Amino acid sequence: MTFSRSDPPRAVANFRALGAASHIGVEMWALIIVSVVTAYLVLPPLFSVIQTSLFTTKLNGELDRFTWKYYLDLLGGFQLAGPLLNTLCFSLGSAVLATLVGGIVAWVVTRTDTPLRGLGYFTAFASFGTPFILYTIGWLLLLGKAGPVNFLLKTLLNQTRPIVNVYSLWGMIFVEALLWSPLVFLMLAASFRSMDPSLEEASAASGAGIWQTLRRISLRLMLPAFFSVVLLIFIRAFEAFEIPALIGLPGDIRVLTTSIFLDAQRMPPNYGSAGAFSVLLMLIVAGTLYFYFRVTREPARFQTITGKGYRPRLISLGRWRYVASATLLLYSFVLLVLPFLIILWASLLPFYMQPSLEALSRLTLRNYSTAIHYPQIADSIKNSVLLGLGSATVVMGLTMIASWILVRTKLRGRWLLDLLTTLPLLFPGIVMGLAILRFYLVVPIPIYGTLWILLIAFVTRYIPYGIRYTHAGLLQLHRELEDAAYASGASWSNCMRRIVLPLLTPTFFGGWVFVFLLSAKELSMSVLLVSPRTPVVSVAIYELWDNAQVGELAAFGVVWSLILLTVAISYYLFARRYGVQMQ
């Protein structure tokens, strides 16, 4: 085929047609394969969740009677309004606060010339290394009635009663938002980094200041990414258990998950309420996703990586950059240093004491010797690391292709794929764990009792996170780069390998590390799926939480956090070098 230089638009159109023709088959196959794999992973638990919500079960595991009871109970919750209203306030509050905090830090770190920017990444990765339970306990000890924060405030304000009441809705929102802000940071940082600078430059050239540009250009371009993040944190907070249970319940703040948990202690054990709850959540999220789709229907509005040189320039903050540095330091201190210090402190004591001179004289390493001699500790660590590596790689590979299909192609069935990859977010861990357990006991695939069943469970559970990462990343990647590749005669795989994947490297690694750290912490499915020969760390931590003293739990947590931190940092360094090379 030939074309004349004098007629570029037609030539481009022709090449688009050619490109489309040559990779349409691949697209379809990719969609089919990815959909089948995802469906295989997601449908059994989905089926099980719906079934659980509609039937009572007998003790021997058989379904008993069909019932609407669980839904009615849940709607009864609506009438009471207490738990439901609390849940909404808690989820929305956490989502907004986390996005605000994480978003500001992401912007400062990726887009400005603030000194100490690297601290943002370090903090985010490091804080994800801390197991949830430990993190929550850390905050309880810090903000508790007898904790150091209240002690300081009481002394400063010359009061006798505690000033801060952590056992409140605000306390819950604060800790939950802090907990998720690193995720917000990692996701938004990936998007900020790949933003088209020309629009901002045009704005600056037209005389707009930093704030005006930020408000009218940058933030608007980031809209889908923001929305995606708020939705994700909202869902996570909606389903959250540790913080509502440990912080909310003692203060008589009940949310839906704690109500369900208390209910699920009845015998014979039924997870009907949990099932109905997740079906309800699915409906809410489906509605929100529909809205989201309408917002992002014209993805061109948000595409920010074009063929024009995409690495955004850093914004000079002038004297403000010291303020930004200070904010960053404060963030690191509050998110990471404070809880880590208190956990470290607890790990060095024979029993927990508030910081004091008397306590200093009792410091001991005994808890560490207990932690290091924990049964099968080496195997647990090896298994957890292996599972993290495996699930991170599979999840990111799978979701990269899935996102590409969702964003790039116009194939008819892709909405289904979108739905499939979002669903696991809405399954309660325990219901999903039971579903996977039962499924592999019945189907003739001999992975029961091996690490593979855990890998499958983790991949299924973390697909939605991979999608959030890769989807937001791809949405910003303008089609013209790929078109240029096809126009130059590249094949689909060539184009993916040499254009799409390299440009998405930051997104990929961000997501990879995140999934790795999440898998390392996964608990609700692991407690059911581990076998005597496949111990994992999170289950060990859970057992310590149940039975050991705070100090032993803390020592184990410190050791594990340090291991995760090493993995995360070395991977981050590797990724950064890799990223530099790509430039």
Added chain:
Amino acid sequence: MNPTITFRSFLIAVVALLLEVLPLSAAREAHGLSVEEIALLKGADRQKVLEQGAKKEGRLLWYGTLIVDQLMRPVKAAFEKEYPFIQVEFFRGNTERVVQKAVSEYQAKRYDVDIIDGTTSPTLANKAGIMQRFNSPYLAEYPAELKDAQGIWGATNLYFLTLGYNTRMVKPSEVPKTWDDLLNPKWRGQMIWSTSRGSGAPMMIGNILLSMGPEVGKAYLLRLAKQGIAKSTASNRQILDLVIAGEYPIALHIFNHHALISRKAGAPVDWQPLEPVTATFNGTGLAKNAPHPHTAMLFLDFIFSKKGQKVFQDVDYLPAHPEMPARQVDLKPGGGRFKRANYVSPDVQYEKGNEWIDFFQSQFLK
């Protein structure tokens, strides 16, 4: 009705039945005895038969709730020392998880597990139809409340749930010593308990309703509900740690041996029995289709024997065997600090537990 079809379906049924039965009878021949027969063996050569069978089996799989480094490992080591030809493997979970796992496996006809333990696990598993009655001569030494009348479980160790308090926040003279002392207005908002079905608020409510009688008990509890007791899903161990940290002066219902362990480490904490003390225990039993029944029976014999009970004693647990005192004698009734304990059997827990949870949710939750 068409007679040929009936005859054909009859034939099919017969073949199916044979297919179902044949492997079983083949297995039985290989073993010589069924699981049930082994479990109920009596007579002089019992030990010999068990040992011979166990030598062939060589393995044991135990689904348990005991704490791994404190008990599962030491018990495994002691048992393997007694019978060096046996390898014990275990899976540890809480009462519910252990049963869920075993029941799911049985549903899929996967028979891996030999031994199941937990406060209510054997009872739950039995209701699901996956437990086997057994007979261990050592259980003859136990009182009736510490073994199942049907032979489904025997108790290995006891738990006593008492009040725990921070000794810096509660003066010795102030410590509540009776249930009524808890109603003192000065304790309003100062107490915390766990929501756990098996050891927290529902159990304490159960003990009060059982020991005071439904009417008096209920009246008492309604007054107690006005005291604004904080609740947490945390385990009793963690709740005690919150008390040690000074977050709350009093934990209502904690394991007394936990308080002792912390006290020995120097923590400002002590326990106080409120009589009758709520008592539960860990029961252990045999899975219906245990693949290593001889070994499993040797194991059950071992843990109920004084030798096995010593392992529990050595790690500061409270042996169930009536002649085995706790290492710290006063942790058990009659050891000097309390006399009366109310043993809430797993069957009663199962039958009444939901009522107690209902009471807790309606009266103590806001």
